[in-house]
Amino acid sequence: MRALGNIFRLGVKELYSLARDPVLMGLILYTFTFAVFTVANGVRTEVRNAAVAIVDEDRSGISSRIIGALLPPYFKPPRVISSQEMNPAMDRGDYSFVLTIPSGFQRDLLAGKQPEIQLNVDATAMTLAGNGTRYIQRIVQTELERFVAEDGRQSVLPAEIVSRARFNPNLESKWFLAVMQVTGNITILSVILSGAAVIREREHGTIEHLLVMPLRPIEIMLAKIWANGLVIVSAAVLSLVLVVRGVLGIPVPGSVAVFAMGAGVYLFAVTSLGIMLATFARTMPQFGLLAIPVFVVLYMLSGGMTPLEAMPEPLHTGMQFSPATHFTSFAQAVLYRGAGLDLVWRDLLAVAAIGAVFCALALYRFRRTMSVG
Template sequence: MRSLKNILWLTGKELRAIRGDRVMLVLIAYVFTLAVWLVSDAASTEIDHLSVAVIDEDHSQLSARLIDAIQPPLFATPALLGPAEAEAAQRDGREVLVLAIPPDFERDLRAGHDAELMVLVDATAVAQAGNGATFLRQVLAQELARWRAPGADGTALVDVVFRNRFNPNLTSRWFSAVMQLMNNVTILMLILSGASLIREREHGTIEHVLVMPVRPHEIVFSKILASGAVILGASLLSLIVVVQGVMGVPVAGSVALYAAGAAIYVVAVASLGLLMASFTRNMGQFGLLVIPVMVIMILLSGGMTPLESMPEWLQWVLRAISPATHFVIFAQAVLYRGAGLALVWGEMAMMAAMAAVAVAIVLGRFRKILGG
């Protein structure tokens, strides 16, 4: 009971320190509100009025049909340019796609000869260029199929129907909003937990704690509990108010189950932040140490790029040492697909095991610091 009382007292001290750090409070408020919206909504990579130029050297009815098929909202109204003008426009970055229709294109097709359409893509706009070229190829292929066999769309023997589960309209912000929220939990948890120790070293209050009748596990647990409660509470408010309420992103699963998994995750990440802070003397050193760890955890978590696209050996390594990988799998299953405890308990168990190992290492490190 005395140990529990000390933990609660130290947790209150940590919460008062966070409340007094206005810069940190502003950062937490910004990251879980405006930053979530900006990254997921304002900075969208969806195809919307993509600029297209057309070099029409055929001037036939078919070329006119192809040009008319390029319509909003996917594409802007095509600009009819000459070869030199189109090249200059793409060099200047004014046109992402350029469609070149060669002379005698329709005549060659009617004669049964091979004909080619050339699409020049500005690959510096990676996301839009890749998706835009794919959509443009589909539009052209559909229009050519209608021209070859008018009215054949309804007489096909096989009708392939696609239904997009969990995101019917393929809205990118449904994905990016939740992913950005999970990334923010990782970033702020590392920073806030490490800063709680660095702040005491820089202000000289760590010496006051060392002379108090407290044990290492009480200090560690209080810092994890305080920073974890702040970040977990802020993330849940952001999920309910910003993501669901303001942005209108549906959450399919249980928020309570997500909160339970996120609580396990913040313990693991907070322990990692404290461990890195124990090897540094000031925020500058801590920042240099935490940035590469943070970047690797986020980029290789599976939230920004699919885990399956990574080398198999790297997947095994990440599943063995990174709680972020299991947190992304867990959160996507719960929030996107409505998975229950029976489907995600394995990921929660892995996060709990990693959290236990991280806490044990931090406790050993703190005993060494206090002993010194």
């Protein structure tokens, strides 16, 4: 009970210290409000206002229909250019897509032949290139089928695929990005706040005060973990409720309470990691340089931005030992698909196990730091 009392009182001291730091408080406020809002509204993975041009060498009814089918908000009004203008225009980046309809296309189509349409794509913007190509292919195929059917020719396919998009029926990237931004910010702030708490003790000289008190290193470390974890979990939950649901109007079908519980387990792991990193640094600039590559790897390779299946096999296997990988899987299952604890307990167990290892390593390093003073 004495140890629990020490952990509680030290944690309260951490909360007071954090509240008096306007920079960190401003960072927390910005990260879970404005940053979530701007990323959700500013980053688009679906096609919006793509610049498209047409090289219409056929000048036929079907080419006019294809041009008229490329409509906003997916595409800007298409411009008809000559074949000589195409390469210079794409070199300048004027158009993301240039569709070339060859001469005699409609004649060959009505004759039962299989004429080709060339689609030139600026693949430097990979996401736009991939999604836009699929959009244009579907639009052209639909117009061709309608044109052939109106001409009295058979165009019924032997089978039809009916797609059903679950959990995000309109395929809006905002729904995905807003929630992933919240979970990603949890990782970043957990490392920063916990590490900053240790560095702050050293820079202010209060580490010496702790050394002469009847405290054990485990009590000091656990106090920093629960205090900083409480702040981040509270900020993340408020961000989901007020910013994601309220301001952005994005439905979150899953249980926020289950998410908060899982986030608490995850914070145990990541704040331990932040404390361990802080024991290798003497100043905040050093800690920042050390922490940046760590949470960039955790965030980018957790499976939220890039599918784990698309990674090389050694990297895919190695990321299974990252708590961020399992927490991302947990967060997506709970917040997107409404999964309960009966479906996500394995991810939580993995996070807790990895967190126990991180905590043991952080305690070892923290003890050495305190003994050195």
